[in-house]
Amino acid sequence: MVENNANGNDSYVVDLTRTLLKDGSKFLSHTLVITKNNAYLRPTVGAMMFCVVYIVVGGFLASLAAYLLVVSAHYDLSIFVGGFGIAIGAFGIMLIQPFLRRARFDKKLGVFENHKDRNVKLQHIVSLQINNKIIKRKNALSYACFELNLLTEDGRRINILNHNNEDQLENDGVLLSMFLGVELKDYRREIEL
Incomplete structure (x- = not known):
């Protein structure tokens, strides 16, 4: 969504609560x-x-x-x-x-690489994000899934990990945010199965 700010410049609003991936393990x-x-x-x-x-x-x-x-x-x-x-x-x-x-974060080289997206310099990572979602199946039970993403200063959001073990994902997010020295933002919300 594009908005006009007070200076008359266009600014982009990114919905960070929207999940990146359709499925999750x-x-x-x-x-x-x-x-x-x-x-x-x-x-x-x-x-x-x-x-x-x-x-x-x-x-x-x-x-x-x-x-x-x-x-x-x-x-x-x-x-x-x-x-x-x-x-x-x-x-x-x-x-x-x-x-x-x-997928790895290398402090010697100063980059994050996952062999899927373009490499990201560690200095450009501004925060990590935890999101949740519900995977709905037509002929099977629905289940909760969580994703850990990184956010860059130029507005990119890249998925690092997703699965349904919430405690492990949160623990991994905390450890990774300490390793990188960035904030871990929690965008989980109450959702019903």
């Missing part, structure tokens, strides 16, 4: 690790295992298809099982890729 996906000069997000064992199960099952089914092809002459069954295994394995690989990209 229902489980703790990452934990914050802070060292002397770096802070980065590391995927949790549970999140990685969730993805690895798909990859292992897909590999098993592809191996079973190869075995069926060698031992028996059931080409149609081998093709079906192999195709299904490849699809499940590919889905697991697709799921695990975002977990392998590390």
Whole structure:
């Protein structure tokens, strides 16, 4: 929304209560690790295992298809099982890729990088923000989800982390704000499921 201020210049009003992401994970996906000069997000064992199960099952089914092809002459069954295994394995690989990209704050280089957005100089980060939202599904239960974002002096807002473990996200936000020396703003509001 554009408004005219007292000087006659246009100013932009950004709604910081609006969530950035449409979805969010229902489980703790990452934990914050802070060292002397770096802070980065590391995927949790549970999140990685969730993805690895798909990859292992897909590999098993592809191996079973190869075995069926060698031992028996059931080409149609081998093709079906192999195709299904490849699809499940590919889905697991697709799921695990975002977990392998590390978002990190590097004090030596003075940048935040998440391999998705343009790098941000740490000196341009003015605050961190916690937001909440409800993920509504047509055929499933709705659930609360929280996101941690960084805000820059030029008005950019970049998502750092989101999941539904509110206490862990708040703790990570406090630790990260102390590491960066910036304010943590809380934009959570009362919402009903």
